[in-house]
């Protein structure tokens with residue numbers, strides 16, 4: 001919260017206030033020795049509140065065989081906690097009622113609060129939590145900050161409130177515009193009123209229950225209220241799907257409850273709303289719409305799994321496509337597009353690896369460069385397209401004349417490189433001679449149908465050549481390159497080798 005807003009809250013003359021009797025009740029709540037008689041005494045000071053409490057006791061929620069006619073009996077029947085919670089919630093309804101800001105929006109927030117309170121309590125019951133009355137109150141209070149902000153900064157806040165469509169979007173807008181949301185302000189007001197700290201912490205963290213720094217034992221409490229808020233939105237929003245999705249996701253990840261349990265719970269919440277509405281004298285949801293909302297929620301939750309499966313399948317499909325694209329790119333990165341042979345980049349890696357193995361194991365290794373002779377003439381005479389076709393054909397011929405574990409790569413232009421692991425220079429010479437004659441014997445065709453031939457010069461170098469040992473891959477490359485130069489110098493279409 002910004003200092004300016006804090007100041008506006010502190011000095012706001014219209015800040016929502018609790019009736020005196022509610023303040024007394026809060027004080028009594030802090031007293032471990034509070035007794036029924038004393039509480040009944042305080043409640044009797046507010047006749048409207050007292051009569052509402054009696055109505056609760058005689059409502060189907062609590063009614064026993066005998067009707068309850070006096071406050072003492074009512075407090076006995078409800079228990080201390082429930083009495084205090086109900087008394088506070090009735091006081092709170094007065095706070096909402098007396099708010100003289102945007103009525104429609106405040107009504108919406110109050111209806112959300114009532115549904116959240118009921119749903120929080122029911123979630124707590126499902127999860128066998130013990131502080132059910134407090135959970136109900138926490139649900140009811142979670143949007144109290146809206147009232148406080150409407151009173152403290154009406155000019156700025158009422159414009160925001162006028163645009164209220166869904167709760168989650170509203171929280172986002174608050175954060176974008178004010179830099180904080182009403183949860184924080186609600187927590188401030190609860191502390192100001194002296195309400196139990198757990199209620200304030202819940203309001204402050206309910207919008208981001210995952211990220212909030214909540215003590216371990218308060219987590220389930222906050223999570224129930226957060227999921228309850230989404231349930232309330234699922235029943236109030238015109239487009240309920242996002243809220244119900246959020247409710248289902250929260251129920252599953254935060255509370256470990258599946259869609260079926262959530263659906264039953266929503267039905268129970270909707271069943272309990274008319275009674276709750278009577279107690280608070282407000283129509284929370286129109287009875288005509290109630291069944292439709294339950295059916296809608298059932299459809300959304302039932303198809304949620306299907307939607308999730310589709311999403312996962314789509315996601316999986318995308319991952320597969322990305323992997324395929326990455327594979328294609330990786331292949332392209334080490335292959336020559338024209339001939340399909342590996343390229344120089346791959347050669348560098350292979351040479352490094354084979355050289356290390358040959359050195360470590362004392363194996364022979366021979367490398368040869370093959371450079372087509374007077375290839376420029378081919379291009380000049382027959383054009384580039386025919387030149388390309390020659391390169392493709394020669395690549396295939398070279399490959400065909402080598403073993404599976406020999407390497408052949410296009411080094412660049414009209415130059416190929418062959419690496420023969422396990423071949424001494426003597427053995428390699430035979431292989432290169434075979435390659436040379438195969439190239440020489442290959443017939444090529446011009447675009448006009450004339451056939452022509454091409455030859456290759458070859459320079460080779462061996463890793464161990466008699467007494468001479470080459471120290472690193474680069475030296476081997478340089479030695480083969482020098483040999484190739486010699487072959488060109490000695491008239492082409494021949495093989496030369498050099499000692500290192």
Ligand SMILES: Nc1nc2c(ncn2[C@@H]2O[C@H](COP(=O)(O)OP(=O)(O)OP(=O)(O)O)[C@@H](O)[C@H]2O)c(=O)[nH]1
Nearest residue numbers: 371372373374375376377379384385387388413414
């Ligand atoms: N068609 C085609 N030509 C290429 C390709 N890459 C390189 N060349 C050509 O290959 C020719 C190489 O010419 P030079 O380096 O002068 O060598 P050369 O004509 O083969 O003569 P020597 O090597 O001395 O026998 C150039 O004309 C390049 O344009 C290619 O991918 N396709």
